[in-house]
Amino acid sequence: MKTQHTVPVSKNEKHIVTIEDLTHEGMGVAKIKGYPIFIDNALPGEKIEVKIHKTGKSFGYGKAMKFLTSSKDRVEIKDEHLGKVGISPLQHLSYSKQLSFKQDQVKNVMQRIAKMPEVPVKQTLGMKNPWGYRNKAQVPVRKQNEKLVTGFFRKNSHDVIPMENFYIQDPKIDEAILTVRNIMRTYSVKPYNEQQHTGNLRHIMVRRGYHTGEIMIVLVTRTAKLFPTSKIIPDILEALPEVKSIVQNVNPKHTNVILGEENIVLHGEDKIVDTIFDNQFEISSKSFYQVNPQQTEVLYQKVLDYAALTGNETVIDLYAGIGTISLTMAKHAKHVYAVEIIEDAVKNAKANATLNNIDNVTFELGTAEEWLPQLAENGIKADVLVVDPPRKGLEKELVEAIIDIAPKKVVYVSCNPATLARDLALLAEGGYDVKEIQPVDMFPQTHHVESVTLLEKR
Numbered sequence: 001m002k003t004q005h006t007v008p009v010s011k012n013e014k015h016i017v018t019i020e021d022l023t024h025e026g027m028g029v030a031k032i033k034g035y036p037i038f039i040d041n042a043l044p045g046e047k048i049e050v051k052i053h054k055t056g057k058s059f060g061y062g063k064a065m066k067f068l069t070s071s072k073d074r075v076e077i078k079d080e081h082l083g084k085v086g087i088s089p090l091q092h093l094s095y096s097k098q099l100s101f102k103q104d105q106v107k108n109v110m111q112r113i114a115k116m117p118e119v120p121v122k123q124t125l126g127m128k129n130p131w132g133y134r135n136k137a138q139v140p141v142r143k144q145n146e147k148l149v150t151g152f153f154r155k156n157s158h159d160v161i162p163m164e165n166f167y168i169q170d171p172k173i174d175e176a177i178l179t180v181r182n183i184m185r186t187y188s189v190k191p192y193n194e195q196q197h198t199g200n201l202r203h204i205m206v207r208r209g210y211h212t213g214e215i216m217i218v219l220v221t222r223t224a225k226l227f228p229t230s231k232i233i234p235d236i237l238e239a240l241p242e243v244k245s246i247v248q249n250v251n252p253k254h255t256n257v258i259l260g261e262e263n264i265v266l267h268g269e270d271k272i273v274d275t276i277f278d279n280q281f282e283i284s285s286k287s288f289y290q291v292n293p294q295q296t297e298v299l300y301q302k303v304l305d306y307a308a309l310t311g312n313e314t315v316i317d318l319y320a321g322i323g324t325i326s327l328t329m330a331k332h333a334k335h336v337y338a339v340e341i342i343e344d345a346v347k348n349a350k351a352n353a354t355l356n357n358i359d360n361v362t363f364e365l366g367t368a369e370e371w372l373p374q375l376a377e378n379g380i381k382a383d384v385l386v387v388d389p390p391r392k393g394l395e396k397e398l399v400e401a402i403i404d405i406a407p408k409k410v411v412y413v414s415c416n417p418a419t420l421a422r423d424l425a426l427l428a429e430g431g432y433d434v435k436e437i438q439p440v441d442m443f444p445q446t447h448h449v450e451s452v453t454l455l456e457k458r
């Protein structure tokens with residue numbers, strides 16, 4: 001017979017605990033009679049009075065009520081609002097410890113999931129100034145006290161906390177959000193009401209080219225009707241001369257997904273331009289573009305270092321986005337074949353090849369898993385294959401197709417260590433040696449871990 005374990009704590013109880021570890025999301029972990037409690041804003045070694053606020057079968061959640069001791073790695077947070085929203089969950093941990101936390105996350109999955117503890121995981125490459133780095137913001141718009149406000153969601157809720165300084169975003173983006181917010185107030189634009197699914201303006205999205213200063217504003221609305229645009233647009237342009245593109249995105253669905261299908265261009269075109277190394281890139285509102293421009297060059301340099309191209313290689317770039325990696329590599333390779341699933345991104349990628357006078361790249365619209373086997377059928381062989389998938393990692397059939405096409409090197413750019421480790425184990429089974437992993441901090445103050453891995457065919 002199975003023994004029934006009882007949960008040793010109840011809701012609202014207070015306990016004194018010592019934090020033993022951090023979860024991969026950066027929450028402190030304490031144990032009461034072996035039962036884990038996850039506690040926000042708590043660091044290893046700290047002795048805390050915790051109030052239990054949720055219990056499940058195998059773990060619970062608590063709130064730190066009083067700190068009896070404080071970790072030497074704790075740093076003062078910049079703003080109390082920042083602690084309430086989820087945009088910078090590691091902000092209370094010193095930056096050097098954030099970097100080692102990220103390196104440890106990768107080591108941990110290489111041991112636990114990939115079963116390859118011997119693979120070298122280098123120290124995380126961090127930023128000199130790990131604040132104000134984001135080149136893109138998407139802020140919710142709501143009504144509070146009869147006023148249109150912009151801010152961010154309170155953790156685990158859909159209440160918006162009004163904020164003016166987001167700290168991790170380019171300060172020029174924060175400024176642009178406030179300017180647009182004020183203009184919207186002037187014309188009494190109706191903010192979205194999520195519960196009732198009424199009102200109109202849902203989100204303001206701002207993207208800014210780090211090197212060019214060009215700004216794109218996306219006004220996400222519930223309906224296609226929008227205010228007195230003939231007044232709003234000139235006002236935005238006058239107040240923000242860096243704005244090159246204003247797009248209305250219509251999202252009529254009752255959903256957490258921010259962008260809808262329909263775009264209406266209100267000013268300029270649905271694009272801005274930025275540069276990475278010496279290439280120019282046009283970026284549209286729906287295309288993926290790395291959010292940390294300074295670290296993007298560090299990341300891509302690592303991809304180039306691992307690929308070690310001499311000019312004679314055929315390269316395949318899967319999950320190519322607007323072609324940033326493909327075009328960076330094309331200058332050092334014979335030919336690059338690239339695939340991407342989002343149509344607008346592929347259009348950008350092709351235009352970007354032209355913009356930079358690069359003609360040794362072929363961009364295709366499609367899914368990596370369907371396109372790679374076709375490429376192999378057409379007799380294309382690759383020396384180097386780069387993958388940069390979303391968080392869910394590679395489809396199993398894609399791993400099989402990579403093993404079949406047998407490139408000498410695979411360079412795996414990952415934003416999720418758990419799926420990376422799973423995929424590396426499969427590639428290792430298929431005849432690849434995992435040589436080295438380099439974490440790169442693309443998301444300071446958050447728990448997100450980006451890395452580049454070099455694999456070589458045995």
Ligand SMILES: C[S@@+](CC[C@H](N)C(=O)[O-])C[C@H]1O[C@@H](n2cnc3c(N)ncnc32)[C@H](O)[C@@H]1O
Pocket residue numbers: 288289290318319320321322323324325339340341342345366367368369388389390
């Ligand atoms: C993490 S981004 C990387 C983009 C690009 N390499 C870069 O550095 O900017 C992943 C990209 O994969 C695309 N994508 C998602 N699923 C895909 C699939 N099954 N096949 C091809 N591309 C896909 C996304 O649209 C996105 O542009």
